[in-house]
Amino acid sequence: MRNFDTFNTMKKGFSFSQAVAEADRCLLCHDAPCSKGCPADTEPAAFIRKLHLKNITGAIRTIKENNILGGACGILCPTDRLCEKECSAMLKSKNLPDGEDRAIRIGAIQRFLIEYAWDTGFRVLKKPEQNRETVAMVGSGPGGLSCAAELAQAGYRVTVFEARPEPGGVLRYGVAPFRFDETFLKKEIGDIQALGVVFKCNTRIEGEKGAEKLLDEGFSAVFLAPGLWKATPLKPDQVPIDGLLSSVDYLASLRDGRLEQTASQIEGKTVAVIGGGAVAMDCVETAVKLGARDVYLVYRRSYLQMPAEEKEIQSTLAGGLHFLLLNQPLDYFTDADNRMAGIKMIRTRLGDVDASGRRAPVEIPGSEWNLDADIVIEAIGNQAEDDSPNWYPGVETGADKRIKANPETGETSIKGIFAGGDIVRGPSLVVNAVRDGKAAALAIQQYLNKQEER
């Protein structure tokens, strides 16, 4: 049996002295850009100052009160696009070279403080008396978890429904374990359980009006945050091929008990991953670590157009894979037994800027070629599950089957039903789902207060 310890475990974060040293570099800005850059209002400026002034418990309190998934965000956030983006410690000014110094490693400090709280047994959040209305969360991803934690702290009784065997949603089944591991996730969810939130796993809220019915079953309000769990296929009418995997199922297989099976499927093989986002990077990096012979990342645009975070791309590159930029996959070819044999490709060049704000790929006529591959993983994008609108037929959805909700409050077209996270936004960041959960929790409280007044 293979040893998957390093595959399943994150690298260690900051030690105490490393975190203090990093906090000491902080300029403690008057109006800190970092705090403005956090969608979930985690307030890095406050928690770094507190750490700097040895108010460590206060620093932990700031994070946990603002962002119940502060640990996950510290690890998974593309911080160089958020809190660290405008960090003054980079000493950007007219007469200094750009980025003369690097940004404070806010995410790493944040992770440290959360781990330090666990190591020292410091519990910030206390379970209040829960005697208010019951509220249901559909989905235990970052959106559902943050909404649940907020409501539980306000005295509501919260039940989280999760279709899969364990809670966490994308935090568990959508990310490589060495990027965000089981131990950490369990502790962070444990903090939410300690607030009195009840988790009902293996409980899929589906079927005709499945979600709407919750309102009749005694829940005063419902927060829909089921996420996007269908991988967008290269071709909508694709017939199954042995060796053609979806990113959704592939990544889930690393965490749901099928790791060994997937590992033996990948080991020694030539793997091609189609896509250029964070999910594609996770697929590529895991395939490399599981012992694939060659791993190709096939992307139809070029490096600068990749949605994935720069540091993620870099770490993936360093892992040893082949970038096939400016190549559009057209179709697959198989052997006589319907086993994957490779991708039919055509080369592209970059044309004009398209609706996404990036230069669009333009196919180069006559440049078709075949890439041999034993395994192909499609990591092009995630979308709503096909039958999901039936679970909440009264809730207005779009052509893409995503829920239409008020972006500020999460209110949907049905009173008492709120929604947030990827099912509303489309594929987005964990921290944005946390933000949606917080906002919806506030809106749900206001809604329930009004109901009471009547």
Next chain:
Amino acid sequence: MKSNHTVDLSMDFCGIKFKNPFLLSSSPVSNSAEMVEAAYEAGWSGVVFKTLNSDRIPIIHPSPRMNSYHYGHKRLVGLQNVEQISDRPLKHNLLDFLYLKKKYPDRVLISSIMGFSNAEWEYLAKVSEDNGADMLELNFSCPHMCVEGSGHHVGKAFDLIEKFTTTVKNAVSIPVLAKMTPNITDMTEPALYAKRGGADGIAAINTVSGISEVGLNDLVPKPNVFGIGAISGTSGPAIKPIGLRFIAEMATCKELNLPLSGIGGIETWVDALEYILLGSGPIQVTTGIIHYGYRIVEDMIEGLSDFMVEKGISSVGELVGKANANLKTTDHFELDRQGITQYDLDQCVGCGQCVIVCNDAAGQALDWDETTRRPHLIEDKCLSCMICSFICPVEGLITFKEMPRDWKRREAKIMDTSLEKDLKLSDYKDINIL
């Protein structure tokens, strides 16, 4: 060889030639010949050997012996120790003297001694001289000897300083330094006692009595020696300002007029040079070595050499006391000359720390433009305290400029002048004591 190695850093001190002004002070870093040899190889020109004892009383060091004083992530900004004088048999130390003088005749071996009686001082002085010591340093200043009647207890009883110095001077012919405690108000006074006793020079400062840290769980001040803490010697960069002050005061005391050896918080050539500019001869180092090892002398030699080349100075002796001409008491300041800060905002990174400190600790002279994230200086409110320049992350962004003589600073704001009717105040009348 690089050009700076051709610079002659030698200096004469109490009639002894030192090849450079960098010495180990009497401490754990000069505990044995094995250690001193490594220091000599690194480039130190001499050593004040760890204070000898006469084997009359067993010396046992407390355990643990030291505690670090941290500032943020910065380690060893200060160091507190409860080390005693040498716990080695006198014979072993003297054998080490012979070894060092035989192998390194050009390096200066200074024997630090501490007696408990006239006879003991005399005995230790003689055996030191007899076994090759080039100089003596009388330890009147160790602030944490477990034995009463020793160390800084002597340094605070000035007549004993004179008495023991006289005894030693009568017993030996080599130069004698008196090492002083800073745990007093005025060091020139005991130094003059040492001079009357015949001391050839003064070494200062020994460690500053202090407490570096208190354990918050066990409530024991550190170092925690099995449940007990003690006020004891603090050293390192944190105490450099105190050392510089005492050296400058003694250097400018005309009546004293003795060569000085500066000690206290020296880690770099800059620290050493500051001591020298304020009147020190060869300087002594311990905590810098405890932090970085003997290798720091390489940077002291190179740094001081390059400085001397740059400034066209041919001998370290020229630098001794050079800054004291510009050192006066505060009543000498020209108060009719005033200035303010000036900001080179092209370099500004927009952190706004200046705005915070100016509002909370100075003249409220800075406005903050939230759109551009830049400070705006209200010139006539600037106190020229310069605090903003200390916390600004960009070197040279905030500087001082003198204002014209007719420039006036605005008075601090009065919140509510209508309260004047409630004011209980009459003019102060100077009482004529004649």
